[in-house]
Amino acid sequence: MVVLFSVLAGVLALTDFYAVIRERGDIERWAKPLTVPLMGLAAVSAGVLHHQAGVWLLAAVVFGALGDIGLLGDAPLGRFRLGVIAFFIGHAAYVAAFVSLGLPSPGWSGVSVGILLLLLWATRNLLPTALKVDGLGLAVPLGAYSLMIGAMLVTGWLTGSALIAAGATIFALSDTHLGRQLTWRRFRQPTGGPLLAVMVTYYAGQALLIAGVVHAL
Numbered sequence: 333m334v335v336l337f338s339v340l341a342g343v344l345a346l347t348d349f350y351a352v353i354r355e356r357g358d359i360e361r362w363a364k365p366l367t368v369p370l371m372g373l374a375a376v377s378a379g380v381l382h383h384q385a386g387v388w389l390l391a392a393v394v395f396g397a398l399g400d401i402g403l404l405g406d407a408p409l410g411r412f413r414l415g416v417i418a419f420f421i422g423h424a425a426y427v428a429a430f431v432s433l434g435l436p437s438p439g440w441s442g443v444s445v446g447i448l449l450l451l452l453w454a455t456r457n458l459l460p461t462a463l464k465v466d467g468l469g470l471a472v473p474l475g476a477y478s479l480m481i482g483a484m485l486v487t488g489w490l491t492g493s494a495l496i497a498a499g500a501t502i503f504a505l506s507d508t509h510l511g512r513q514l515t516w517r518r519f520r521q522p523t524g525g526p527l528l529a530v531m532v533t534y535y536a537g538q539a540l541l542i543a544g545v546v547h548a549l
Contacts, residue, residue, distance in 0.1 A: 399416070427487050448482050
């Protein structure tokens, strides 16, 4: 079942890539929300629910899927905020999963701080733009989300797992790229090539995080 769910997730991810390239919102509406849950089912089939970290991993997957729905298509600001909140909870669940695995903090984990600073610099205009668009109602959730994804990135590296560190970095890069696109377009959802880059790194990051936790358990 692990292989079956993994293959299905891969097929749906490719389907979503096609939908993004062709701007087929009718396909994206079902392909995007199902891809990450199938990755989660692969992890459940591997027996992760026998461990506390695995329970947190499943929570991260569930809220990630809810976030996908919130940010789907040309989302109105209200649904966009709910999507950001869902992803915030999902990242918090990832942090809890990493802490449950233990944080041996190898020497190379300090690199994560440098990566975090670079990502913060790359999205330095995001919060001011959010404040102009919708005031504190949007800027506060985005600010909190930025802090949480930073915590996810750093704790991911502190686990000492190369898979988790890579997944956390790629996931953070995906969000950084999305944030830059949203800033440039004043919160109109990116399409075509820019969105494809976001989705490729997003699925790659999620897959590596899930695989890393499964491997660690």
